[in-house]
Amino acid sequence: xxxxxxxxxxxxxxxxxxxxxxxxxxxxxxxxxxxxxxxxxxxxxxxxxxxxxxxxxxxxxxxxxxxxxxxxxxxxxxxxxxxxxxxxxxxxxxxxxxxxxxxxxxxxxxxxxxxxxxxxxxxxxxxxxxxxxxxxxxxxxxxxxxxxxxxxxxxxxxxx
Ligand code: HEM
Numbered sequence: 438x439x440x441x442x443x444x445x446x447x448x449x450x451x452x453x454x455x456x457x458x459x460x461x462x463x464x465x466x467x468x469x470x471x472x473x474x475x476x477x478x479x480x481x482x483x484x485x486x487x488x489x490x491x492x493x494x495x496x497x498x499x500x501x502x503x504x505x506x507x508x509x510x511x512x513x514x515x516x517x518x519x520x521x522x523x524x525x526x527x528x529x530x531x532x533x534x535x536x537x538x539x540x541x542x543x544x545x546x547x548x549x550x551x552x553x554x555x556x557x558x559x560x561x562x563x564x565x566x567x568x569x570x571x572x573x574x575x576x577x578x579x580x581x582x583x584x585x586x587x588x589x590x591x592x593x594x595x596x597x
Contacts, residue, residue, distance in 0.1 A: 443514075444511065444514050444515075447510045447511050447514070448507075448511065450503060450507040451508055453503075454500045454503040454504035454507065455585065458500040458504060459578070459581045459585065461493050461496065461497060461500075462497075462574065462577060462578050463578055465489075465490060465493060465574060466574040466575055466577075466578045467578075469486070469489060469490075470567065470570060470571045470574060473485060473486055473567065474564075474567050474568075474571070478563075479563065480560075482559075482563060483556070483560065483563065487556070494543060497539070497543055498543050498544065501539055501543060505536055508532065521533075525596065525597045526597075527587065528584060528588045528597075529588075529591070531580070531583060531584040531588075532584045532587075534580075535577075535581050535584045538577065539577075
């Protein structure tokens, strides 16, 4: 494979990662949480959410790494570091920010703090806790979709 083909392979891997990862976030946000809030009560809701979100979190950790490494490889190949100095490349900042937020949540905050916090809060006040969880997911999904739209346009020549 030529260097250029390696670059294209990295782009393909990057996008497969994004599809799997943000697609999963979209499913949890627009289907799983609303369905649980509407149809399932009490402890069963918490158990089901932890089971399904827990499996997704495991997958998301792997995919986050793949997306991050393929993105890093592309920056190195493009020698595009100075893009971070220019506001018109806001989509590069946003992609990186989305990655940093998810990495912090999945690798540090969730295992150390959020898992226990969510469990105690959801046992005490399930309605409020699931409402908060839904708002946070909507926020992260929106940020991710704006990053995807900006990166698609920016990487294909749109000048902001
Ligand atoms: C550390 C994290 C990340 C790095 C270093 C990174 C880096 C890059 C680079 C260098 C490109 C190619 C830009 C170009 O061709 O001019 C790119 C493309 C792209 N990235 Fe990321 N990225 C990261 C995370 C993300 C995340 C979290 C998302 C989704 C929310 C994302 C979505 C995209 C999309 C949609 C493209 C456009 C691909 C195309 O149309 O060819 N990236 N990324």
